[in-house]
Amino acid sequence: MSSVGRPGSRGQRTGRPYDHSSDGLILASTLDLLAGRGYEKVTLDEVSLLTGRAKSTLYRRWATKEELVLAAVRSVGRPPEVDLLPDLGSLREDLLAVIDSPWLGSPNRRLAIFAGLASATRSSERLAAVVRTEVTEPYVEVYRRLLHRATDRGEISANFVTSIPVLAEVIPAMSTHRLNTSHEPVHRDFFVSVIDNILLAALHPTGD
Amino acid sequence: MSSVGRPGSRGQRTGRPYDHSSDGLILASTLDLLAGRGYEKVTLDEVSLLTGRAKSTLYRRWATKEELVLAAVRSVGRPPEVDLLPDLGSLREDLLAVIDSPWLGSPNRRLAIFAGLASATRSSERLAAVVRTEVTEPYVEVYRRLLHRATDRGEISANFVTSIPVLAEVIPAMSTHRLNTSHEPVHRDFFVSVIDNILLAALHPTGD
Numbered sequence A, B: 001m002s003s004v005g006r007p008g009s010r011g012q013r014t015g016r017p018y019d020h021s022s023d024g025l026i027l028a029s030t031l032d033l034l035a036g037r038g039y040e041k042v043t044l045d046e047v048s049l050l051t052g053r054a055k056s057t058l059y060r061r062w063a064t065k066e067e068l069v070l071a072a073v074r075s076v077g078r079p080p081e082v083d084l085l086p087d088l089g090s091l092r093e094d095l096l097a098v099i100d101s102p103w104l105g106s107p108n109r110r111l112a113i114f115a116g117l118a119s120a121t122r123s124s125e126r127l128a129a130v131v132r133t134e135v136t137e138p139y140v141e142v143y144r145r146l147l148h149r150a151t152d153r154g155e156i157s158a159n160f161v162t163s164i165p166v167l168a169e170v171i172p173a174m175s176t177h178r179l180n181t182s183h184e185p186v187h188r189d190f191f192v193s194v195i196d197n198i199l200l201a202a203l204h205p206t207g208d
Helices: A011-016 A020-038 A046-052 A055-061 A065-076 A091-098 A107-121 A127-151 A157-166 A168-184 A187-205 B009-016 B020-037 B044-051 B055-061 B065-075 B090-099 B107-121 B125-152 B159-166 B170-181 B188-203
Strands: none
Touching: A020 A055, A020 A065, A020 A107, A020 A157, A020 A187, A046 A055, A046 A065, A046 A168, A055 A168, A091 A127, A091 A187, A107 A127, A107 A168, A127 A157, A127 A168, A127 B009, A127 B170, A157 A187, A168 A187, A168 B125, A168 B170, A187 B159, A187 B188, B020 B044, B020 B055, B020 B065, B020 B107, B044 B055, B065 B125, B090 B188, B107 B125, B107 B170, B125 B159, B125 B170, B159 B188, B170 B188
16 A cells, blocks of 8 residues: 555645545545456546545546556555465465455456456556556566475476476466457466466476 | 558548559568667658658658558568468477568567567557457467367377467467566577477477
């Protein structure tokens, strides 16, 4: 929640302090709209309707739709798995735990938000950069660490250590590819197929 | 070369027939600029300088940079491997033949053009759609057919047939992911790593 309630932002230029207490609601509603309709269909009018806040209040804090969505993306932070790596005893269980994470409310809401963000990254280079550094790259890091840990505990042969950097990119790359092709949220089945038919097939961990 | 020399295009609205003989040069120069500098840096001024054609001539035929780049992408057609699948006796050789294809002049020029196109798809939804249907999807189809043929000739176990749809997306997905992350052309080494450490590792064909 890095940008919520931050003091000294542009809302204060009119003299009257900007009331930050609605920021969380507004940013969460922005994500809901993004999840439901995609970036093109998000409007400040809709956010105003959904939150009961005046459009002028929204504009005072976020000058454009791009600014509002940027703030919404920054507000959610990075995937929590970056700080707390799943540890369920097998690589497959750990990978599925990332897919089934309750981050952003539920897997379904999160995957719908990701589909909305994919549409946003096609419209705004700034949004694309933030999604890359706040979402995609942290996920690559999570997968990289899960693969290394599976090697450390002997589940995967040490021969595969050199493959880990490229394998860690597979789930995010396939997910983005699918979003850009279909423009629909990616379903859990697709991730399971990528995990089983690509990652685990390439690594054939012991115990499979 | 579907859009080159097509009769009846907007150039004729001034009454004097538009001379299409320079189209090939102009579109090839557009691709060179795209390869060298990325979409943001392509300008009609530069294309005019590079080809010795008046800017007014360019504008008469392509009203915007987006139109010009769209025409350049359409002019190159689809990957030739779609019509003539490489057949070098092993899946690995066939996959490498697609990477080492002379299409678009040379592998280096082609990979630089793809990097330029990736920057274009981030700026234009129309360009993104054309790159998807003319480049990305045909490549997925080429890989899908190569994988099926390797199964047909017994190089790959029939158990992997259900994995083929998702595996066929791996090279295009990883390539796009890399382009979006680094904004540099993808090198041959990366493709070789994807082929060896992901595809062939997952399929472990006979003869490896």
